[in-house]
Amino acid sequence: MGSIPISSIQSKTRKGQQMPLERQGSIQFNRPETWEVEREADTETGSWRLTLQSPGTAFLLLTSLGEEMDARQAAIATLESLKADYPGLEADEVDDFLGGVPAAGYEVQFGYLDDYHTCQIRCFETANEGTVLALWQFSDVDAEEFE
Template identity: 35%
Template sequence: MIKTFTRSGVRFQYPTNWTMDLDEADGAWTATFQSPETAFLLVSLRPDAETTVQVAEEALAALKVEYAELEAETAIDNLAGQPAVGHDIDFFTLDTAVVCWTRCIDTLGGPLLVMCQVSEFDRARQEPVLRAVCASLKIDED
């Protein structure tokens, strides 16, 4: 089964067996989605940020605080039919390799950050799910 997340003109589908938590303040919000395994998705609307590049760099800086030896490459991609900037990131935690990617796009409400993360433990099963969630992302243009 599939659930649909909708907020501030942002819409996407995610598995029903994933848990969701929503935090909001001053027009900004962050929704986190956790799979029953290690896959993790964060979607955050940042009306306070000036650019998508700023949000992508802030997300990378926050990850570097937690994982000092991470490796990251700048990524330019398409998400929800528009240009997206972010990073492809690899790091280790608890002796487990983790793959993470961030993408940021503009919305009418401000920059939107999408961050996906999964460990090598269940990457073969969960990365395609994360990719499908990202592919289902739609942004209202009005």
């Protein structure tokens, strides 16, 4: 299948930051230059987690989930996990594409402390990585920059 470009996050930001190429397994995407990258890998299972943190409240989490769940099951499980932490959240189911690959997911909004948060859950299936979770979130503090 080759590498999967996550095109929904592949351009320059509104402030014109450069977007270096980031790769994890067969997945590649551009990230804002000012975001910090943290990688974790489990050598026993072959799974990995990539976390990108903005200077503000926004972050992106990419996690390989293997082949135990399909994309829809993974999206539902992720939403249920968020509901356990944020019982008042609102969510709308979406079918989307990331880099041309079908993705199941949710658009989520919830309040926490004094902020309102927007979260997007997308799960997609790959030949090399199994099911992958992409979750990105930002608060109303950063909404203008990341929406």
